[in-house]
Amino acid sequence: MSFRCFKNSKWMEEQKIIIGREGNQPFPITQDGVSGRHASLTIRTDGTWVLEDLNSTNGTYIRNKDFVFERVGRKVIEKDTIIRLGSDDTIRSLQFMAVRLVAGPKDFSFEFGLLKSKWDGLMERHDKLEKQIALMSYLPVGASVLLLGATISVNDIHVIRGVMFLPSILSPVINTFGKKKLKKLNEEVKHTFVCPNPNCGMPLTETEVKLGKCLKCKAHI
Numbered sequence: 234m235s236f237r238c239f240k241n242s243k244w245m246e247e248q249k250i251i252i253g254r255e256g257n258q259p260f261p262i263t264q265d266g267v268s269g270r271h272a273s274l275t276i277r278t279d280g281t282w283v284l285e286d287l288n289s290t291n292g293t294y295i296r297n298k299d300f301v302f303e304r305v306g307r308k309v310i311e312k313d314t315i316i317r318l319g320s321d322d323t324i325r326s327l328q329f330m331a332v333r334l335v336a337g338p339k340d341f342s343f344e345f346g347l348l349k350s351k352w353d354g355l356m357e358r359h360d361k362l363e364k365q366i367a368l369m370s371y372l373p374v375g376a377s378v379l380l381l382g383a384t385i386s387v388n389d390i391h392v393i394r395g396v397m398f399l400p401s402i403l404s405p406v407i408n409t410f411g412k413k414k415l416k417k418l419n420e421e422v423k424h425t426f427v428c429p430n431p432n433c434g435m436p437l438t439e440t441e442v443k444l445g446k447c448l449k450c451k452a453h454i
Contacts, residue, residue, distance in 0.1 A: 245278070246278065247275065250275075250276075251287075253269050255269035258333075259334070259337065264318070264324065265325055267325075268291070272316075281309055282310050283307065284308050284331070291320040291325075293318060295310060296314070300420055313330055313331065313332065314330070315331075316328070328431065345429065355425065362414060430447060433447060435447065
């Protein structure tokens, strides 16, 4: 099956690819956690892609928007859906983008093009979030100063003490909230920018993303 077929939104006839160690996918699968006939991809004439598990031993999974793999029996997917064959992310399982099943074995233009388009956006979000966290760290102190100024005429010592202790109360809450958001974004970056070659999967640097080439396995646009 050629990559040029994938570029069309419609298919002349329904296509079915068997995925596994004995499958007819365009790249070899040797991982022992993958069944001989593990799953199938059906591409309908209307362009819909349907992934189906073929009663495999260790299951077929797709990655959701929270970067968590969910086991599926039969599911409509997209060209950029991340598929995992096998129940874990060790060397016994295999992970790849759905488009691998129709692209030429050395043609990674779709994946690298997608990674390039995502890089600047994710880095911009990362920098913006770091600045927000830095700014938020000053908010408790600023709020305390303003409130303290407003309570100068207040004689209740308990109110004044409460205002003075405000930074120590708010800072942990704000820091935890900011760190959780940053951790989630870092996880997104970590899972997104990896080599699209199913038999590599190494993290990609900014240079590799922009070059459209993995310097380890030499996969490229």
